[in-house]
Amino acid sequence: MSKYLLNKFLFTVDRDPELVEAYREDPRGTVAMWEEQYANRILNCISGESSTWLTFDDTEREALATHDYVKLFELGAHPFLTLTLFIGMFERDHPPMGFQTEYARRLSHVTMPYPDIAT
Template identity: 65%
Template sequence: MSKYLLDKFLYTVDRDPELVERYREDPAGLVTWWEGEMAGKLLNCVPDERTTWLAFTEEERRALREHDHVALFEMGAHPFLTLTLFIAMFERDHGPLEYQKAYGRAMRHISLPYPDIAT
């Protein structure tokens, strides 16, 4: 598992409005495309340098496909990256601050010490 790769996915998708929409509409398709096409390029790796840290685990893929921000946080993804991306995708479907409050409520069961979010 690579927390860096998870965070890189969340960061790059959040910064591109087209990718945000693709992730909202077809998360499985975007995750597959990003992992196969972008992971190595964004990390400046040549094809012969494929290693396991350039691929998501099945658990990470599932959480990304299902937009499961709680599982992503529990795996060590940075909460600011999931929050900003998920706000971009889902805030429009809710009233003011409703999505942010629901996001927090979903993580209410997590207590200190929080998962390590260092990369």
């Protein structure tokens, strides 16, 4: 499991409106494409720089592919990254503050200490 890779996915997708829409419409396809094309790119480096070893495990891949932000949080994905991305994807389907309320409701079972979000 790689909390770094989960957070990198959330961070990079959230910052690209086309990826946000692709992830909303075809999450499984977007996760597969992102893992193939983006997972091993080194953030903030010149193009062409990459690593070769980063990959999602099956649990991470399934949580991303099903938009399961509760599971992502439990896996250690940063809550601010999950919240901002999923607001961008689903806020339009809810009344004002409706998605944020739903997010809080679905995570209400989590008590402190929260899962470790350090990468």
